[in-house]
Amino acid sequence: DLSPVPPASVPEEVRPLIIAFNDMMARLEENLQAQQRFIADAAHQMRTPLTGLKMQTDLALHETDPEQLRQSLAHIAESTDRAAHLINQLLSLARAEASFEKLYAVEPVDLGAVVREVALELFPRAQTKSIDLGAEGGEGELLVEGNAVLLRELVKNLVDNAIKYTPRGGHVTVRTRFAGSPVLEIEDSGLGIPDADRERVFERFYRVLGSGVDGSGLGLPIVREIAELHRATVTLDANPAGQGTLARVVFPRSHLQLPPAVQGDVYP
């Protein structure tokens, strides 16, 4: 019997124990249901690219014209990339969800350096869309306590989204600064996120309709998971500078931070 209140016949001393036990069981049950839902959703999401691949392969098998065949194979390669991306994102999410302390070393991470690395990596992608990608905030100035691999993934997902949802010729700025505690901001001049979707985009597989861009709907859930592991908060707001989105991650203040006066000099 998992009813939260023990029956009257139960002795007074054991009642708190029973209540605590029932509460624990209810939470386990909830967790299990969430896991099952996730597996069902993930399998469903995988079916779409696989169905596409199967159809394209069948078509290619019957193609006699060499140029048509080459095009079919190019489609197949694209679909395979998409399926691989989805699997990678699923793995990322599972990895981020696994116990932080057990799997990953926690160390001082130079947030500015992580931003530079990600910006360098994504620069070619921005260039193909003529997007002006800039990074503000130097290296060695802002340390957060955490895991470099996971933090890199967090930054990459946010910058990747900013580029993905910004039309050609727009701009994306990645900024690290100290405002009482370490802050990471990614500002884009893109499509923006409708108010009604602002929280829902953090749900697994949720995507805003009509963006016309490919994706898994797992990037932001990964970002939130990693942020929570670092006791940081993530918010998405309308870009105050005009069109687009401002993603902000606020990290907790830790003993790693320099005194505010020094930080103030570094970040005017």
Ligand code: ADP
């Ligand atoms: P994906 O990008 O693979 O769809 P995400 O979880 O990263 O998955 O994002 C969920 C949705 O949130 C996206 O489909 C998109 O509609 C919206 N979104 C995320 N980032 C931005 C952004 N910078 N600008 C506009 N829309 C965004």
